Amino acid sequence: MAALRRFLAPQPTPAWRRLAGRAALAFGGLLLAEIVAWAAGAILLGRVDWRVATAGERELAGRAVEAAAPASSTDPTPALRGSEIVLHPYLGYVTDPAINRRSERRDALRVRNDGFFATQDELLPRSPGQVDVAIFGGSVAFLLCFEGHDALLRALARAPQFAGRRLALHCRALGGFKQPQPLLALAYLATLGERYDLVIEIDGFNELALPWAENRARGVNPFYPRSWDATVGDIASPARQSALAALVAERHRRRAIAHAFSLAPLRRDPLSQLLWLVLDRRSAARVGKAQQRVLTAPASPGFLARGPAFPTAGRRRYLAALTRHWVRCSREMKVLANALGARYYQVLQPNQYVAGSKPMGEEERRRAVLPGHPYGVAVALGYPGLASAGQELAGEGVRFLDARFVFQRVSEPLYVDDCCHFNARGSERFGKWIGERIVADLAAQGEPAEFRAAAMRRARTAAP
Numbered sequence: 001m002a003a004l005r006r007f008l009a010p011q012p013t014p015a016w017r018r019l020a021g022r023a024a025l026a027f028g029g030l031l032l033a034e035i036v037a038w039a040a041g042a043i044l045l046g047r048v049d050w051r052v053a054t055a056g057e058r059e060l061a062g063r064a065v066e067a068a069a070p071a072s073s074t075d076p077t078p079a080l081r082g083s084e085i086v087l088h089p090y091l092g093y094v095t096d097p098a099i100n101r102r103s104e105r106r107d108a109l110r111v112r113n114d115g116f117f118a119t120q121d122e123l124l125p126r127s128p129g130q131v132d133v134a135i136f137g138g139s140v141a142f143l144l145c146f147e148g149h150d151a152l153l154r155a156l157a158r159a160p161q162f163a164g165r166r167l168a169l170h171c172r173a174l175g176g177f178k179q180p181q182p183l184l185a186l187a188y189l190a191t192l193g194e195r196y197d198l199v200i201e202i203d204g205f206n207e208l209a210l211p212w213a214e215n216r217a218r219g220v221n222p223f224y225p226r227s228w229d230a231t232v233g234d235i236a237s238p239a240r241q242s243a244l245a246a247l248v249a250e251r252h253r254r255r256a257i258a259h260a261f262s263l264a265p266l267r268r269d270p271l272s273q274l275l276w277l278v279l280d281r282r283s284a285a286r287v288g289k290a291q292q293r294v295l296t297a298p299a300s301p302g303f304l305a306r307g308p309a310f311p312t313a314g315r316r317r318y319l320a321a322l323t324r325h326w327v328r329c330s331r332e333m334k335v336l337a338n339a340l341g342a343r344y345y346q347v348l349q350p351n352q353y354v355a356g357s358k359p360m361g362e363e364e365r366r367r368a369v370l371p372g373h374p375y376g377v378a379v380a381l382g383y384p385g386l387a388s389a390g391q392e393l394a395g396e397g398v399r400f401l402d403a404r405f406v407f408q409r410v411s412e413p414l415y416v417d418d419c420c421h422f423n424a425r426g427s428e429r430f431g432k433w434i435g436e437r438i439v440a441d442l443a444a445q446g447e448p449a450e451f452r453a454a455a456m457r458r459a460r461t462a463a464p
Helices: 002-008 015-045 055-066 078-084 139-147 149-156 181-191 205-215 228-232 238-261 270-296 315-339 362-368 374-395 424-445 449-462
Strands: 085-088 092-095 131-137 167-173 198-203 343-348 399-402
Touching: 092 228, 131 139, 131 149, 131 181, 139 149, 139 167, 139 198, 139 424, 149 167, 149 424, 167 181, 181 198, 181 315, 198 205, 198 315, 198 424, 205 315, 205 374, 238 270, 315 343, 315 374, 343 374, 343 424, 374 399, 399 424
Parallel strands: 131 167, 131 198, 198 343, 343 399
Antiparallel strands: 085 092
């Protein structure tokens, strides 16, 4: 009986088996957490390929845009991006070339000594007979210079006038630029000896939305650079100093978190990336609140900060004044470009707030369309007037390209924020569309007089 009791009694589990069981349980729990994180990330981000959406890649892409363009509709003024933006006596502001020395990345965008970003074409020696294409405008134009570079030049290369000639793209656009900054940039660069064959001005949105959402509410002249009062106002006041310091701290904190999660092995781990996504969204909200505090901090009410008084009563009257200013600047850019031997094209940029301009799924709409957004109000009220004025410009000889509906048949998600920016695929489509329209115009016109004048000018310059 004693032997039977010993046989029936529970045997102690070996230590190694207990450890193995616990390890298996922990591994299974971790695997389940990874699967849940993968599925949640796919739902939240609309993708399942984590190699495309790592924190590091997002952080680097954000830095490239942040250096020269509004990263989102909540980015209020160039002055708030630290020492990357500096005041300019003629253009309002440009990018500080000193950032070239601070960049640790070999593939980082390079800033020219005039404060504009250099494309890859400008880093190569100029070739004989080169066709120089210059892009002017704001952040959408800036992104096109780099993300839509190849698509635009490939389309332009089909023009018989450019056969056998190298095409070079020059980016003379900066984030937040609005008329008359592009006009003044063309004039200023001309005084420095720059000449182009094609001048493409991409605008319309900034000219309406930025004065409407920022300058108007704070009594700043609408034709002054973006948020001019916050740029040159009383930034030494304790309230503004404190608000700026808090904003800089929040931005550094967000960037540090993104960098930490971009390192191996976290950048390939769905659970880590989901955690980063949650933390980044919370950080983005804190950055937005900090920006709002800067905007509402007391600023100088003087002429330096606000410029000539401008009537703001009546929404449609105000937007009509902005449209007339846009028309005048376009006319002057054409006159100046033609005088310099360049063919001028005016492009009304697309925007998600134009009704019927793009089919959107639920995820893209949630990201790109904010009901009641001041930008959306300005576009809804003002874009029809811009399009109508553009047709009048075309009747006067301005080559006007209405790109409002360039994405009308594109269901693929393109817009990346609730302002105006689209992703690289959007820039590629946009660049291809512009190039094809220019080639069609060249085919209809034959050998443009501007090109003959440019050829004669270059021949005179090359003569001994």
